[in-house]
Amino acid sequence: MTGAWRLGLLLVTGVLVLIDMYLIFAYAPTERSMGIVQRLFYFHVPVILTSWLAFALAAASSVWYLVKRERVCDRLAYASAEVGVVFFTVAIITGAVWAKPVWGTWWVWDANGTLTFVLWLIFIGYLMVRAYAPDAERGRRWSAVTAIIGAATVPFVYMAADWWGGLHPERVTGPGAQGSLESEMFVTLMFSFVTFIVLFTALIAERYALRSDEDTIEELRLAAA
């Protein structure tokens, strides 16, 4: 993606974020029983789904990298992990801040919460492998292995934590939804989804471009030496 495209994407992201803030804080009604804190939900749900998407992207591009050995895949996986760590952190913080007044506790080890926490740790491990690897080539390979092993553990973590017990609100939209949302709330939530996915894409594009530049510099340095 060229610089002009990325700049355009950033501008679009900025506009979407502004509209989203308006929808979240002015347009959507205040929820009756939870009050103002329920507005965190418009951040939490899209961010958490985007984080999971980041993990899926990192795992898929890691498999792709090990099979094809194309740097493109590795840069994509690395960018997903970096942006993913930030998104997971935001998801965990918003979840905790929301849970304290509503459930009376900061954190509940149900299946979703546990899985999120584990994936966050695996992403941190992923970045640590890259940072501590003796050379860049092995860092790329080993971090790909880390992401693949991490992805394989997902169903086990989910099932184990689910049996272990916990509480999480029923899903309110999408397949298997139990409750229903006010239409303004629904519109806001959907708009938030779009906004955070575009934001995620823009951040990935930025980090990806940075990694390509780094690779170019490395190649030039090798060529000069």
Added chain:
Amino acid sequence: MRETLRAALTIYAKDVRLELRTRETLFSVLAFAFVVAFIFTFAFEPSPQLIASIGPGIVWVAWIFTAVLGMNRTFLLEHERGTLDGLRLAPVPREALYLGKLLSVVTLLVTVEALMLPAFLVLYDLSLFNVWFIAIALAATVGIAAVGTLFSAIAVHTRAREVLLPMLFLPVALPLLIGAVTGAREALDGEGWDGVGRWLQLIVAFDVVFLVLSSLVFEYVLEE
């Protein structure tokens, strides 16, 4: 298949012989396990009621930390003495290397765990001689070794190996820990298959998936 197995057993025999001659790893790891178990006594002031609920947790935290310490040493000697290059050059499939090392790790961990059983009996009056408990413990140990062997091959080459192995291993092994602790509690409560079964199934499924997956990706870890 047969070649792979023979090569794996050769590597395993080498590790066992080395350990029998030096007795380095087993005793240092065992000493560590005892210290952990001993520290918990003072951390919790265990009463019989408390032990009934946290006993399995104490056992598994002691075992899993010991496993991390022990697995950190799996490739350490190979790395320090440069014999990993020798293994890498050996005309055997990569899976054989993984399998051989895995067998060494399982043997080490099972030995340490078995030797710890009397310690838990004395320190906490916790009798772990229960068929279901032992079944769960063996299955979980295989899973721990399956993931740990792979990650220790990565961690040994890095500067921060003592931190990196637990950082990579513990989150992935979380389902094993949940299954082992909860299953152990059910088993010690006198539950049979009805209570323990699903945890055992979860652990065995984990073992199968990670044994296959780890032996497949192991070659990407070793590649120079």
